[in-house]
Amino acid sequence: MPSTALLTDQYELTMVSAALRDGTADRPCVFEVFGRRLPNQRRYGVVAGTGRLVDAIRDFRFEPDDIAFLRDRGVVDDLTAEWLAAYRFTGDIEGYAEGELYFPGSPILTVVAPFAVGVVLETLALSVLNHDCAIATAAARMVTAARGRPIIEMGSRRTHERSAVAAARAAYLAGFASTSNVEAGRRYDIPTAGTAAHAFTLLHDSEAEAFASQIATSGKDTTLLVDTYDITQGIRTAIEVAGPELGAIRIDSGDLSVMAVQARDLLDSLGARDTRIVVSGDLDEHSIASLAAAPVDAYGAGTAVVTGAGAPTAQLVYKLVEVDGRAVVKRSENKRTVGGRKYAVRRHKPTGTATEEVVGSQCRPPEEPHDRPLQRPYLVGGEPAADLPDLPASRRHLAGCLVSIPWDGLKLSAGDPAIPVTMLSPTS
Amino acid sequence: MPSTALLTDQYELTMVSAALRDGTADRPCVFEVFGRRLPNQRRYGVVAGTGRLVDAIRDFRFEPDDIAFLRDRGVVDDLTAEWLAAYRFTGDIEGYAEGELYFPGSPILTVVAPFAVGVVLETLALSVLNHDCAIATAAARMVTAARGRPIIEMGSRRTHERSAVAAARAAYLAGFASTSNVEAGRRYDIPTAGTAAHAFTLLHDSEAEAFASQIATSGKDTTLLVDTYDITQGIRTAIEVAGPELGAIRIDSGDLSVMAVQARDLLDSLGARDTRIVVSGDLDEHSIASLAAAPVDAYGAGTAVVTGAGAPTAQLVYKLVEVDGRAVVKRSENKRTVGGRKYAVRRHKPTGTATEEVVGSQCRPPEEPHDRPLQRPYLVGGEPAADLPDLPASRRHLAGCLVSIPWDGLKLSAGDPAIPVTMLSPTS
Numbered sequence: 001m002p003s004t005a006l007l008t009d010q011y012e013l014t015m016v017s018a019a020l021r022d023g024t025a026d027r028p029c030v031f032e033v034f035g036r037r038l039p040n041q042r043r044y045g046v047v048a049g050t051g052r053l054v055d056a057i058r059d060f061r062f063e064p065d066d067i068a069f070l071r072d073r074g075v076v077d078d079l080t081a082e083w084l085a086a087y088r089f090t091g092d093i094e095g096y097a098e099g100e101l102y103f104p105g106s107p108i109l110t111v112v113a114p115f116a117v118g119v120v121l122e123t124l125a126l127s128v129l130n131h132d133c134a135i136a137t138a139a140a141r142m143v144t145a146a147r148g149r150p151i152i153e154m155g156s157r158r159t160h161e162r163s164a165v166a167a168a169r170a171a172y173l174a175g176f177a178s179t180s181n182v183e184a185g186r187r188y189d190i191p192t193a194g195t196a197a198h199a200f201t202l203l204h205d206s207e208a209e210a211f212a213s214q215i216a217t218s219g220k221d222t223t224l225l226v227d228t229y230d231i232t233q234g235i236r237t238a239i240e241v242a243g244p245e246l247g248a249i250r251i252d253s254g255d256l257s258v259m260a261v262q263a264r265d266l267l268d269s270l271g272a273r274d275t276r277i278v279v280s281g282d283l284d285e286h287s288i289a290s291l292a293a294a295p296v297d298a299y300g301a302g303t304a305v306v307t308g309a310g311a312p313t314a315q316l317v318y319k320l321v322e323v324d325g326r327a328v329v330k331r332s333e334n335k336r337t338v339g340g341r342k343y344a345v346r347r348h349k350p351t352g353t354a355t356e357e358v359v360g361s362q363c364r365p366p367e368e369p370h371d372r373p374l375q376r377p378y379l380v381g382g383e384p385a386a387d388l389p390d391l392p393a394s395r396r397h398l399a400g401c402l403v404s405i406p407w408d409g410l411k412l413s414a415g416d417p418a419i420p421v422t423m424l425s426p427t428s
Numbered sequence: 429m430p431s432t433a434l435l436t437d438q439y440e441l442t443m444v445s446a447a448l449r450d451g452t453a454d455r456p457c458v459f460e461v462f463g464r465r466l467p468n469q470r471r472y473g474v475v476a477g478t479g480r481l482v483d484a485i486r487d488f489r490f491e492p493d494d495i496a497f498l499r500d501r502g503v504v505d506d507l508t509a510e511w512l513a514a515y516r517f518t519g520d521i522e523g524y525a526e527g528e529l530y531f532p533g534s535p536i537l538t539v540v541a542p543f544a545v546g547v548v549l550e551t552l553a554l555s556v557l558n559h560d561c562a563i564a565t566a567a568a569r570m571v572t573a574a575r576g577r578p579i580i581e582m583g584s585r586r587t588h589e590r591s592a593v594a595a596a597r598a599a600y601l602a603g604f605a606s607t608s609n610v611e612a613g614r615r616y617d618i619p620t621a622g623t624a625a626h627a628f629t630l631l632h633d634s635e636a637e638a639f640a641s642q643i644a645t646s647g648k649d650t651t652l653l654v655d656t657y658d659i660t661q662g663i664r665t666a667i668e669v670a671g672p673e674l675g676a677i678r679i680d681s682g683d684l685s686v687m688a689v690q691a692r693d694l695l696d697s698l699g700a701r702d703t704r705i706v707v708s709g710d711l712d713e714h715s716i717a718s719l720a721a722a723p724v725d726a727y728g729a730g731t732a733v734v735t736g737a738g739a740p741t742a743q744l745v746y747k748l749v750e751v752d753g754r755a756v757v758k759r760s761e762n763k764r765t766v767g768g769r770k771y772a773v774r775r776h777k778p779t780g781t782a783t784e785e786v787v788g789s790q791c792r793p794p795e796e797p798h799d800r801p802l803q804r805p806y807l808v809g810g811e812p813a814a815d816l817p818d819l820p821a822s823r824r825h826l827a828g829c830l831v832s833i834p835w836d837g838l839k840l841s842a843g844d845p846a847i848p849v850t851m852l853s854p855t856s
Contacts, residue, residue, distance in 0.1 A: 002430070006611035007589045009582065010622030013610065014646060018624070022641040024631050031627075056589070069614045077645070115631050122625070123609075126585035127592055154437065157554035158741040161435045161484070162590035164555055181551075182441070183434035186497045194438030196446070197550070199459075199748035202756040203452050203543050213450040217505070218442060229759050307740040313586040313731055320627035328630040331657050 004056045005087070006066050009123045010075055016116045017080040025083075025116035030322035030341040033095070033109035033129055035102065039137075039311035041414035044405065046140045046398060047096045047108055048170045049132025054378050054388065056124055057089050083116070091117050093379040096344075097389060099173060099398030100374060101405065102133075103357055103417040107342035108316065110375065115323070122318045130313045131163060132170045138285070138309035139174035140398065142301055144410050145289040150177035151299045152193045154280065155306030167306040173395050176305075177298070188391055198252075201228040211241040221247035223278055226263075227254065235263055239270045248276035248297065256281065257294045264295035284309050285412050327362060338423050344374040346419075354404045360424040431491050432484045433515070437551045438503055444544045445508040453511075453544035458750035458769045461523070461537035461557055463530065467739035469842035472833065474568045474826060475524045475536055476598045477560025479816065482806050484552055485517050511544070519545050521807040524772075525817060527601060527826030528802060529833065530561075531785055531845040535770035536744065538803065543751070550746045558741045559591060560598045566713070566737035567602035568826065570729055572838050573717040578605035579727045580621045582708065583734030595734040601823050604733075605726070616819055626680075629656040639669040649675035651706055654691075655682065663691055667698045676704035676725065684709065685722045692723035712737050713840050755790060766851050772802040774847075782832045788852040 019025035038045055062070075062084040070076045076084065091113025102108050109125060111118045142151055153171040156164035156179075168184030178191040185192035196214055204210035211224050220242050226234030226249045238249055249267070251259050256279045267275050279291065280300030288299055308314075319337065320328060327339030340361035347355045348370040357374070358365040365371075377385035389397065402410065409418025447453035466473055490498075490512040498504045504512065519541025530536050537553060539546045570579060581599040584592035584607075596612030606619040613620035624642055632638035639652050648670050654662030654677045666677055677695070679687050684707045695703050707719065708728030716727055736742075747765065748756060755767030768789035775783045776798040785802070786793040793799075805813035817825065830838065837846025 004589065006614060007584070007592065008610050009584055009608040010610050010613070010620045011608065011624055012622075014622060014642075015624050015628045018628065018641045018645040019631065021645055022632075022637075024641070027631060029631070066614075070610070073613065073620060075610070075620070115627075119625075119627060122627075123585050123592075124589055127587060127589035130586050131588040131591070156435070156437055157551050157746070158558050158743070159555060160559040160588060160591035160594055161432065161552055161555035163559070163588035164435065164551075166588055180437040180439065182436050182438050182498070182503070185438070185501065186434060186494075192438045192501060192503070194440075194442060196439055196443050197547075198758045199543075199547060199550075200443045200446070202748050202758065203447065203455060203457070203751055204450075209450075213446045213452070214442075217446040217449050303741060303743070312735040312740045315586070315731070318585070320630050323631055330626045330630065 003061050003063050003066065004059045004124055005062045007124050007127065008120060012120045012122055013070060013075050013080070015119055016083070017076050019116050020079055020083055026114045027323055028325070029113060029115045029118050029320055031111040031118045031122070031318055032107050032321045032342060033125060033316050033318050034105055034107055035314060035316045037104050037315070038417060039315055042137065042311070043409045043411060043415055043418045044101045044103065045133055045314060046136040046174060047100045047102050047133060048098055048136035048173050049128040049166070050095055050098050050109065050378060051388065051391070051394070052132065052166060052169070053125055053128045054384055056128060057121065057379065060089060060121070060124065062087055087120070088382055089113070089117060089121065089379065090382040091379070092377070092381065094375045094377045096374050097376055097394065097397055099394035099401065101401045103419065103421045105359060105421045105423060106357060107344055107359060107375070110341060126316060126318050130316050132166055133314035133316065134308035134311055135167045135170035135305060136174045137314065138311065139171040139176055139305050140402065141285040141309065141412055142288055142305060143175035144402065145285045145412060146299055147292060149296065149298055151301050152176070152178050152180065153305055154180040154194070154300045155302035156181045158303040159306040164306065169391065171305050173391060174398060175395065195223045196225055198225060198228045201225065207234060208237050208241055211238055215242050220245045223248040223250050225250045225252065227251050231259060231263070232266060235266050236270070239267070239272050244270065244272040244275065246272055246275045248278050250278040250280060250300070252281045257291055260291070260294040260296050289412060338425065340425065345371040346374055347371055348404065352404055353406060354419050356419050357421045358424060359421055363424060363426045365424055431489050431494065432487045432552055433490045434494050435552050435555065436548060440548045440550055441498060441503050441508070443547055444511065445504050447544050448507050448511055454542045455751055456753070457541060457543045457546050457748055459539040459546045459746055460535050460749050460770060461553060461744050461746050462533055462535055463742060463744045465532050465743070466845060467743055470565065470739070471837045471839060471843055471846045473530045473561055473742060474564040474602060475528045475530050475561060476526055476564035476601050477556040477594070478523055478526050478537065478806060479819070479822070480560065480594060480597070481553055481556045482812055482816065484556060485549065485807065488517060488549070488552065490515055515548070516810055517541070517545060517549065517807065518810040519807070520805070520809065522803045522805045524802050525804055525822065525825055527822035527829065529829045531847065531849045533787060533849045533851060534785060535772055535787060535803070538769060554744060554746050558744050560594055561742035561744065562736035562739055563595045563598035563733060564602045565742065566739065567599040567604055567733050568830065569713040569737065569840055570716055570733060571603035572830065573713045573840060574727055575720060577724065577726055579729050580604070580606050580608065581733055582608040582728045583730035584609045586731040587734040592734065597819065599733050601819060602826060603823065623651045624653055626653060626656045629653065635662060636665050636669055639666055643670050648673045651676040651678050653678045653680065655679050659687060659691070660694060663694050664698070667695070667700050672698065672700040672703065674700055674703045676706050678706040678708060678728070680709045685719055688719070688722040688724050717840060766853065768853065773799040774802055775799055776832065780832055781834060782847050784847050785849045786852060787849055791852060791854045793852055
């Protein structure tokens with residue numbers, strides 16, 4: 001993999017330069033990633049991207065070319081160039097599991113390292129987490145809205161070509177069934193899906209020829225896209241060509257709730273009772289919810305999921321909270337940020353329903369029955385921790401978390417966080 | 429560079445499979461990229477990303493590992509695997525110059541190739557253009573709002589780590605002065621900027637020590653961030669430490685219009701009349717416009733620019749418009765798409781003001797004085813065309829285009845496209 005070390009804001013490197021000169025570079029520090037609020041008054045956020053970040057930190061090396069560029073630009077001096085050349089992340093990172101829920105103030109990621117070692121990860125950590133958490137949160141809301149029906153992620157074309165791969169991963173983590181993105185399928189072992197576009201029908205001299213060709217190659221269990229010309233005729237042609245064993249039809253335009261009912265009736269009347277109906281076309285969590293009563297078997301979601309459905313970034317920040325064991329905090333109006341390293345647990349009723357998140361600053365919350373600690377090691381002395389969960393495990397973890405929050409927390413409407421976050425400090 | 433060939437939706441490969449088997453794979457085709465509308469009723473779009481796309485197509489090769497994965501998954505058969513292994517894009521691509529304006533229906537990119545050769549580029553082309561056009565359009569609106577004051581792009585942390593690099597490029601194309609993203613600086617030779625975060629002040633035992641350290645390393649022309657504690661005291665300390673030769677202060681919080689006036693007064697009273705004021709903190713085109721009367725010297729923009737300021741994707745589509753010289757088009761309500769290869773010119777008054785865009789389907793618009801043809805070759809027989817403009821040239825091109833549209837076109841409010849697009853067909 002190419003180095004990730006230049007995916008960095010210049011000021012991190014100028015700060016390292018100055019800190020190396022003035023002797024503060026080695027001060028023991030704690031940095032934390034958290035969100036001050038949930039975008040669009042959502043009721044929860046989904047942690048995603050930490051697994052990618054661990055890999056990206058492993059690839060965070062300043063190569064000779066990188067350093068030559070920084071020297072040429074005058075960003076760093078000789079002393080700093082030497083330090084960068086030797087750079088390996090040697091600190092500790094702990095944080096919430098992928099698939100965990102988070103709320104305003106949740107300490108999603110904690111980086112414990114000397115100042116210079118930790119500060120250079122700021123941009124990379126935030127880029128990965130702000131993107132992946134935004135997508136996973138939007139995707140989880142769609143999964144809730146789909147009420148068990150599978151959703152195919154097909155938004156690659158509506159986002160940057162590399163974001164698309166990470167977005168497919170985040171959507172799968174959140175419960176999507178599959179992705180259209182082939183690279184995501186390979187890199188993260190996610191099921192892939194996709195059969196044909198309108199272009200394939202237009203290429204052929206008739207819709208029937210296009211359908212026959214697709215079936216000859218992919219078999220009758222394929223999905224035929226029936227809305228290139230007239231949907232009713234398209235469905236008739238599909239069944240004429242494939243027979244009632246046809247796997248599925250896809251409708252990508254029109255009023256999907258109306259079209260789905262008509263398509264189901266028509267398919268049934270043609271004896272194709274097991275042929276599934278897949279709908280796509282600018283679906284978001286709200287339009288998916290509104291299709292709950294329609295005879296739809298699966299959804300294809302694109303633009304909305306890869307752009308975070310109105311919240312394309314999770315707005316997480318990376319803040320220095322402790323220097324030499326001393327809590328530090330920026331003073332500014334309207335930002336009630338608490339300094340100090342945080343320790344977080346989630347409290348639950350005996351039934352398993354979550355009631356609150358308790359976050360202690362420089363102190364561990366007093367233990368109560370049914371508490372669940374929320375932080376786990378990711379890197380220890382720069383080395384990946386043992387037993388990092390894989391993507392399917394994280395996916396199951398999120399499904400369990402969503403069952404545990406109060407019912408109101410699953411509402412799609414704007415509102416308060418599903419559970420409150422209580423901040424404790426040693427003096428409180 | 430890693431191959432870009434798997435940054436693709438699976439259905440492109442299944443279509444290639446079927447088309448190779450049924451003999452349609454070699455049919456001469458024309459695909460076009462265009463937008464049906466401008467997001468959020470903006471008045472223009474900015475073409476960006478085509479330069480990146482040319483590079484990505486050069487790296488579009490199916491490597492043995494890629495093909496093995498596709499075979500294992502059952503996505504392609506042996507015949508297709510062989511075809512993919514030999515794949516090189518051998519067609520022609522022409523399109524609008526980077527930095528050109530576009531409107532609903534503008535044929536931004538035209539791909540002329542046999543079906544299979546052209547269809548596999550769909551996702552990659554759309555990913556690159558949908559992302560970069562969205563960012564460049566948002567950025568251009570901010571540049572207009574800034575009225576000549578420089579804007580620093582500092583949004584890397586709020587978007588995917590690789591998108592961040594492309595976003596910095598698109599923002600620079602649109603007229604931003606610099607970026608915080610070091611990789612963008614290296615890869616695209618964009619000026620970089622950045623001095624220190626609040627963490628640097630918090631690291632030190634006092635604000636004065638932090639400022640002194642930064643000045644010792646970066647010189648007095650640096651920018652000191654003065655709002656970690658109390659802004660007024662921060663400015664006093666900055667000038668005490670640096671003297672009135674201090675390059676700039678940065679304010680990242682509070683009511684920026686009020687703070688800028690107070691900061692200017694204070695700086696002037698301290699004799700620091702040439703010390704500039706940089707403001708940042710969730711600035712978008714509207715907040716930048718509202719600061720026009722404030723004594724601000726430069727803006728830092730982050731979240732809004734990298735997320736497209738409310739329109740994170742340009743909503744461009746990639747459509748098959750011609751097969752074997754015959755215009756083709758999907759029939760569906762509310763999508764007045766015209767088939768056939770398009771030829772586009774922009775009409776102007778003798779004064780140079782643009783009046784309309786004329787797009788001929790399978791015909792060239794009749795020539796008029798002051799017409800400017802809008803399409804230029806990018807790839808000819810798969811090889812990059814001569815004289816592709818570099819990024820600074822594209823940046824100047826956009827600046828010229830923005831001068832040429834009617835005044836109303838520069839309004840930030842929602843409205844009609846700045847100029848109408850007239851579609852001509854051979855029969856009209």
